Amino acid sequence: MAPRTDTAPAPKTRRRVLEGARTFASRKRTREIGLVWLFLAPSLAIFTIYRIVPLIWNGVLSFQFWSPYKPAEFAGLYHYEEMLFYDEAFWETLWNTLIFMASAPVGIALALGVALLVDTPIRGRNTYRTIVFMSYPVMTVAVGIIWQWLFNEKVGLINYVLISLGVIDQGIPFLESFTFALPAVIVASIWQVIGFYMIILLTGLQSIPPSLYEAAAIDGAGAVQRFRRITLPLIRPSLFLCFVVGIINSFTAFDLIFVMTGGGPGHATDLLVTYIYSTAFRLSKFDYAAAITVVNFLLFVALAFLANRLAGGEAGAVKPGG
Amino acid sequence: MRSPGLLKRFLITLTAMALVTAAWNVYVVLNDDGTISGRVVDGAGNPVEGAKVTLSERSLLVARPRGQTVTDAEGQFAFTGHRLHRLYLEASKEGAGRGSQREYRLYFKGQNLELEEPLQLGAGGAT
Amino acid sequence: MHRYPRWPVHVALLAVSTIMLVPFYWVLKTSLTGENIFAFPPALWPENPHPFFYVDVWYAIPFFRYLVNSVIVSVVVVAANVVLNGMAGYALTRDFPGKATTILLFLSCMMIPFQVTIIPAYLITSELGLLNSHAGMALPLSSTIVCIFIFKAAFEAIPKSLIDAARIDGVPDWMIVFRIIMPLTKPAIATNVILSFIWSWNSFLWPLVIIRDETMQTLPLGLSRFLSVVEDTTGALYAFCVMVLVPGLVIFLLAQKEFVSGLTSGATKG
Structure with a gap:
């Protein structure tokens, strides 16, 4: 935007002024573009160093034999072959990841129930909301420690409650059990994330105009019908967003599992992300872990793509893992 | 906007925390000479x-021995300069x-300790 | 619609609240009483509570050091996020060659979860010589794509005429930034601060990977180390756990509304 001169100059000088303005404008434009790139540079640099280059490096690494003490050597599909055909732990962790993901609807359903409750005009609803939400921003490592304690075989509160209710006779060592360890971790994870789901759904619920409900009530629609015909369709975007959060969660839920079970017993609670960590940083098999990472990433992209298609292109934000 | 209120809340909380910390540290400095004093009595309650x-x-x-002393005629004993918090x-x-x-568990290392109840001989464990 | 009785809602919500709060209560109780792991049933109420486990922990670990590390990393990350994302978000409101590509690049970076790049990221950080350092912990978190787009939206919402008017009045650029742009983008800044604070404060996997030195550990790292090293110290562990939870919870309770709106817009926009 070149500054305008107020008075119209005489034709001769006018041309010169216009030219001057143009060079001024173009110089200004160059400067502006320079400034734009200068502004973008730090962020771009960070994403290049920590997202793009690693992704490529990771891909390359997965086709190599490499360890910090060994020069790289071409490996072809060796790691992929090993992973897909010989590594049972990989399939187990993949399966666990899918189970973890499939548990998201349970959490979302519970959260929807709570959201409907706190959406009613009762006294103290803000307090209730705060209480339910409070577990979400809390440090996950601490959450893991708390839940590990609650699931304790001898003095854990959960076993105590179950015994008192007569459900079981003896304490279950939840986190050491092949059957119960994964469900136990999932319970803890739902407990932490449910407040977040609730807030997302609540925003959806509050965007529904009350007049719709009133009209439906006049037409004689019951509560259940109103819920099915009005509420559910209208909070679809929020529900979808919750699913996206759930999917991301199943790929990034490292802290909780690391603290609660360390992936054990065996690989009963290992997700892909924890398996990658232990393969790379415990066993120093960086090359092999890179191959698993590639599969993990492709799976993630495929799911995100699928979810996006299901939502009709209405992309939910993808929260970058922190 | 809510921000001024927010800033105020943070300032109040931080100031309160700073004050409590400062007060606590003053208290600690005044009471961390690491002295322990008390008495030893026998089963009948007479000083030993x-x-x-x-x-x-x-x-x-683990537990590690850190010092030894002997009681005087009134059964009194004292340690100085300990740097312990659980002893x-x-x-x-x-x-x-x-x-x-x-x-004895203390609130900070080297807290001065005056035993309210004397240590009793022959009351507890076997000889 | 509002004619049903209220008490069932209250009962249900009280039950939910109990479930949400009991874990916190349980860990607080244990930190005050310790726990005899051979005693069954566990006591529901604290018996003879005392604060000495906190004293034990205070002297057993460099808690203050962990806290300072956590604070340093979080402050650096939050400051870097606000500045860098603000700059990038502003840049994206202008027209320039390569804009579409840049936006596409950002959007595709969003599809790369940080966890996926952890191995090369570790190797790169090691090449940069940033292992065991605050900078190494903070750098990958220093800019967030979601927040760049939140800033972009906020800048686009500022009427151009307002800024032009200020320019014509001869207001210097820096004053335009501080007097006009900053107040108008306050919600975006708040969202940014909250999100980057949560991510950096709770960040665990990354510090776990690059920190070996005990003096550089942050709170979550120290907590998990303590868990694995000392097993015979139930009361002390949970006292430590409470000490780690308290700063985060205090900040959350002081700024609840901002947290909720920040996290929601972080999830819904972008």
């Missing part, structure tokens, strides 16, 4: 002279038996 009092440190996992005291005397080991 020449009883050996052992001070040991209880860290998270055991145990009194014993040849012929008069042993007292049970007693645990």
Whole structure:
């Protein structure tokens, strides 16, 4: 935007002024573009160093034999072959990841129930909301420690409650059990994330105009019908967003599992992300872990793509893992 | 906008925390000479002279002896300059038996400690 | 619609609240009483509570050091996020060659979860010589794509005429930034601060990977180390856990509304 001169100059000088303005404008434009790139540079640099280059490096690494003490050597599909055909732990962790993901609807359903409750005009609803939400921003490592304690075989509160209710006779060592360890971790994870789901759904619920409900009530629609015909369709975007959060969660839920079970017993609670960590940083098999990472990433992209298609292109934000 | 209120809340909280911390530190400085004083009595409640009092440190996992002293004619004993926060005291005397080991937990390292109840010989563990 | 009785809602919500709060209560109780792991049933109420486990922990670990590390990393990350994302978000409101590509690049970076790049990211950080350092912990978190787009939206919402008017009045650029742009983008800044604070404060996997030195550990790292090293110290562990939870919870309770709106817009926009 070149500054305008107020008075119209005489034709001769006018041309010169216009030219001057143009060079001024173009110089200004160059400067502006320079400034734009200068502004973008730090962020771009960070994403290049920590997202793009690693992704490529990771891909390359997965086709190599490499360890910090060994020069790289071409490996072809060796790691992929090993992973897909010989590594049972990989399939187990993949399966666990899918189970973890499939548990998201349970959490979302519970959260929807709570959201409907706190959406009613009762006294103290803000307090209730705060209480339910409070577990979400809390440090996950601490959450893991708390839940590990609650699931304790001898003095854990959960076993105590179950015994008192007569459900079981003896304490279950939840986190050491092949059957119960994964469900136990999932319970803890739902407990932490449910407040977040609730807030997302609540925003959806509050965007529904009350007049719709009133009209439906006049037409004689019951509560259940109103819920099915009005509420559910209208909070679809929020529900979808919750699913996206759930999917991301199943790929990034490292802290909780690391603290609660360390992936054990065996690989009963290992997700892909924890398996990658232990393969790379415990066993120093960086090359092999890179191959698993590639599969993990492709799976993630495929799911995100699928979810996006299901939502009709209405992309939910993808929260970058922190 | 809510922000001014927010800033104020943070300032109040931080100031309160700073004040409490400062007060606590002043208290600690005034009371961390690391003195322990108390008495040793026998089973009947009479002061015992020449009883050996052992001070040991209880860290998270193990106990280590840190000092020893002997009571005077009134059964009084004192330690100075300890830097412990979790400690055991145990009194014993040849012929008069042993007292049970007693645990004391302090709020900070080197807190001055005056035993309200005397250590009793022969009351606790076997000789 | 509002004619049903209220008490069932209250009962249900009280039940939910109990479930949400009991874990916190349980860990607080244990930190005050310790726990005899051979005693069954566990006591529901604290018996003879005392604060000495906190004293034990305070002397057993360099808690203050962990806290300072956590604070340093979080402050650096939050400051870097606000500045860098603001700059990038502003840049994206202008027209320039390569804009579409840049936006596409950002959007595709969003599809790369940080966890996926952890191995090369570790190797790169090691090449940069940033292992065991605050900078190494903070750098990958220093800019967030979601927040760049939140800033972009906020800048686009500022009427151009307002800024032009200020320019014509001869207001210097820096004053335009501080007097006009900053107040108008306050919600975006708040969202940014909250999100980057949560991510950096709770960040665990990354510090776990690059920090070996005990003096550089942050709170979550120290907590998990303590868990694995000392097993015989129930009361102390939970006292530590409470000490780690308290700063985060205090900040959350002081700024609840901002947290909720920040996290929601972080999830819904972008």
